[in-house]
Amino acid sequence: MDRRTFLATGSLAATASVLPGAGTAAQSVRDERLFQRIDFTSDGLGLDPHEYASRLQAMAGRDGFLADNYSLGGEVAKVEQAFARLLGKPAAMFVATGTLANLLAVRRLAGDDRRVLVQAESHLYNDSGDGAQLLGGLNLVPLAPGQATLPLTEVRDWVERSRSGRVRNDVGVVSIETPVRRRDHTAADFGELERVSRYARAEGIRLHLDGARLFALPQHSGQPLQAYTALFDTVYVSLWKHFNAASGAILAGSEDFIDGLSHERRMFGGALPAAWPQLALVEESAARFQVDYAESWRVADALLGILEASGRFRARRLGDGSVRFYLSVAGTDPAGFVQRIRQRGIRMAMPVPGTGEIPMQVNATLLRAAPDDLARRFMDALHA
Numbered sequence: 001m002d003r004r005t006f007l008a009t010g011s012l013a014a015t016a017s018v019l020p021g022a023g024t025a026a027q028s029v030r031d032e033r034l035f036q037r038i039d040f041t042s043d044g045l046g047l048d049p050h051e052y053a054s055r056l057q058a059m060a061g062r063d064g065f066l067a068d069n070y071s072l073g074g075e076v077a078k079v080e081q082a083f084a085r086l087l088g089k090p091a092a093m094f095v096a097t098g099t100l101a102n103l104l105a106v107r108r109l110a111g112d113d114r115r116v117l118v119q120a121e122s123h124l125y126n127d128s129g130d131g132a133q134l135l136g137g138l139n140l141v142p143l144a145p146g147q148a149t150l151p152l153t154e155v156r157d158w159v160e161r162s163r164s165g166r167v168r169n170d171v172g173v174v175s176i177e178t179p180v181r182r183r184d185h186t187a188a189d190f191g192e193l194e195r196v197s198r199y200a201r202a203e204g205i206r207l208h209l210d211g212a213r214l215f216a217l218p219q220h221s222g223q224p225l226q227a228y229t230a231l232f233d234t235v236y237v238s239l240w241k242h243f244n245a246a247s248g249a250i251l252a253g254s255e256d257f258i259d260g261l262s263h264e265r266r267m268f269g270g271a272l273p274a275a276w277p278q279l280a281l282v283e284e285s286a287a288r289f290q291v292d293y294a295e296s297w298r299v300a301d302a303l304l305g306i307l308e309a310s311g312r313f314r315a316r317r318l319g320d321g322s323v324r325f326y327l328s329v330a331g332t333d334p335a336g337f338v339q340r341i342r343q344r345g346i347r348m349a350m351p352v353p354g355t356g357e358i359p360m361q362v363n364a365t366l367l368r369a370a371p372d373d374l375a376r377r378f379m380d381a382l383h384a
């Protein structure tokens with residue numbers, strides 16, 4: 001199936017019609033609406049269950065699509081190899097969630113040096129239930145609160161302090177997230193990443209990258225994907241954020257690092273008996289993500305040009321590698337606007353309380369309509 005068909009048309013009815021329950025008039029009306037929604041809340045296509053099932057049906061029917069066994073082999077192995085190549089690492093392993101991928105990475109990288117430096121804003125520090133501390137026996141040191149970038153000066157201070165304690169307790173790992181979800185997905189400064197990486201390597205400290213949304217960065221920074229991954233020993237990328245998996249993550253690193261790691265995955269309860277339904281859409285989505293993402297921003301820019309010229313909308317662009325911008329709407333209640341535009345096939349998050357700004361994520365659902373068609377729906381939704 002070509003790109004336009006996947007992204008933009010209702011002809012998925014052809015695929016969907018082989019699903020159980022197809023064939024009724026109500027069903028065919030629903031099928032025609034598949035893959036039409038413009039979704040400003042999602043990292044990927046934000047597929048609903050019916051859309052996901054119809055793509056799964058198509059992908060699983062392809063020659064060479066094979067089931068895995070407890071997350072080993074079959075389609076899982078294909079995705080692992082594809083991501084090892086894309087990320088420029090010798091090996092990669094599927095993990096059921098990014099939360100577990102980060103834990104497996106820092107736990108194995110740390111070894112006996114159990115102090116791990118992280119950004120205070122990172123998912124690993126805030127949103128993993130202290131799993132690294134409780135399940136990994138690690139001591140996470142949160143640095144640079146409020147910032148996306150972890151400065152070398154703070155890293156160096158903590159490495160030196162850790163060495164000079166009454167009980168010596170070396171830093172084993174520096175773990176960095178970029179882009180940073182809690183900073184509106186803005187990116188850590190690339191030059192500082194290089195400096196931290198150079199320093200850590202000289203000191204024998206291992207480096208992990210939480211690159212859940214890493215594939216968006218090259219479009220903004222001009223740095224190729226592998227310029228980032230080369231700075232780190234291990235890299236995690238999410239499969240469900242940009243690549244339309246039902247869930248899952250890839251953890252990539254050296255052959256040595258990945259070798260035997262599937263036992264730890266299983267130990268933590270993360271070996272799905274059948275992972276193929278989770279990641280059946282991933283290879284296809286990953287192969288075209290960067291082209292589609294660049295094109296999606298061209299549509300977003302054209303749309304914002306029309307909207308801002310109307311005098312009724314204002315965009316606050318974040319820069320710094322973010323997949324997000326904020327939209328303000330004048331002369332109407334923004335929450336009502338969000339409700340009305342949903343009825344015109346455009347999904348948006350609710351406005352931020354206090355500011356009324358609407359957070360908008362850029363993704364390939366924007367390729368399902370022309371900018372002037374989108375702009376017309378925005379203008380229509382101004383009126384109750």
Ligand SMILES: Cc1ncc(COP(=O)(O)O)c(C=O)c1O
Pocket residue numbers: 096097098099100123124177179180181210212213238248249
């Ligand atoms: C930056 C970052 N790291 C890790 C995760 C965890 O991923 P998962 O939800 O697959 O466990 C997330 C998920 O929101 C994230 O945004």
